[in-house]
Amino acid sequence: MVRKLKFHEQKLLRRLDLVSWEAAGPSLREVRLLRRFGLSRREELVRYQALARGIRGLARRLRDLGPGGEAFRARCASRLLARLRAMGLLRPGEASLAACERLSAAAFCRRRLPCVLLRLRMAQDLRHAAAFVRQGHVRVGPEVVTDPALLVPRALEDFVTWVDASRLRHKVLDYNRERDDFDLAA
Known part of the structure; x- marks a missing residue:
């Protein structure tokens, strides 16, 4: 025997769409x-x-x-x-x-920009790579990219670099002792 639903329960049940509702969410x-x-x-x-x-x-x-x-x-x-x-x-x-x-x-997913950054060893992990992209430290060709969902084709994979004004680029150049006098002025 099933009890009669209260008014607020009936109201909630009317709003609930049992056909399109996902019970388990993502697998x-x-x-x-x-x-x-x-x-x-x-x-x-x-x-x-x-x-x-x-x-x-x-x-x-x-x-x-x-x-x-x-x-x-x-x-x-x-x-x-x-x-x-x-x-x-x-x-x-x-x-x-x-x-x-x-x-x-x-x-x-492997062609997304953060995964390509990780493969090129420009980031330690995907979380940092996605943060670098969102903050505008990365460019693909001449374009600065801020969307981590960008799919990088194989032809552009070699043109993934740091933005010229990026502090990360300066730190990498300092670490590798490749920073020249022109970069020091910037």
């Missing part, structure tokens, strides 16, 4: 990915998962293309693989649609 796997790559919001991870899912679906559709479409399949597959390699989502040795079907959200 343990998602929480691990969020911590591992230093993502501040779950929406970023969901976006990367959707992108990876879309690429996997495209690769699957290209693979299952019917007979008579070999030329189209080869042309589209080579374009897709070239784009993914240029973005750095696939390794240079991986050149097949099977590699595209194994693409995950972690590949997108």
